[in-house]
Amino acid sequence: MRIRSPSLHELHAFASTARLGSFSKAADELCVTQGAVSRAVARLEEELGVRLLDRHGRLSTLTDAGRAYLDNVAPALQQLEAAADAAGAQHGPHTLRLSVPPTLATKWLIPRLPDFRKRHPEVAISFAPYRRDDPLDMPDIDGWIRVRTGDTAWHPAGIQSDYLVGREIVPICRPEDLRGPHALHTPEDLLQRPLLFHANYPDNWRLWFDTQGLRDTNPRPAADFDQVVMLVQGVISGLGLAVVQRCLIEDELAAGRIAIPIDRAALTPRGYYVCAPKGRRETRGMRVFRDWVLAQAAAPDPSVTTAD
Structure with a gap:
């Protein structure tokens, strides 16, 4: 029997170009050169004897036959x-390459990764060096x-983003600040103590x-610091009180090194988001990671020490 169906390489080149509207974007998604995509689509059109795409400079649109x-x-x-994907899940590993801010990775994500490993042993996570201004479409x-910070520009429309954690900020103190005649009970009490500021977000206390x-x-400010770890250490050392993102202090709360005097959070415009390009074929590792990490964020917070 003569096989008339085209190769998968040609089909994927055509489908990606049709979805993304660009040979160059399809090349990035498929991790090949733009010329390779263009030649694959041309071969497919020649084999079928029909034009599938109309070229308009850098853009491509489907013809009626192509659609x-x-x-x-x-x-x-x-x-x-x-x-x-189903076969690979049973018989082979997947490497998931992530870029994560170091503070969130250390304080929130990595302590939870044993659970991910237990649920998805076939997915090996690799952390890329974090660069704040990396474009969100790097193929590797x-x-x-x-x-996401305040009103600054966020991301192109082609990026899918899901809020994870980080909007809640709460005050922190030493556990001994919750006891004795000068214990912290009200917001007014906090105003009587030295307040430590985050240098990059000086409006947090206000x-x-x-x-x-x-x-x-x-x-x-009685003092200011440009890293959360330094703020927390300042509180532990007795320099004063701080207000920080709740998600970054779980270990210190659980260990009893700090406490939350008044467990009423304020919400900031700032938070951490899980991001990936919409047009790129999402790997199985990224799909299961996204579902898992969002479920982790939605889970109840660990027990904390508060004055209430």
């Missing part, structure tokens, strides 16, 4: 990919966790006091 052909072959490609990285009904306060 009908894509409708016919796309389900088959999806089934083949699903079968490969599967996914990113990024910080925001927290605003949410507690103290809108006319103008707290001044």
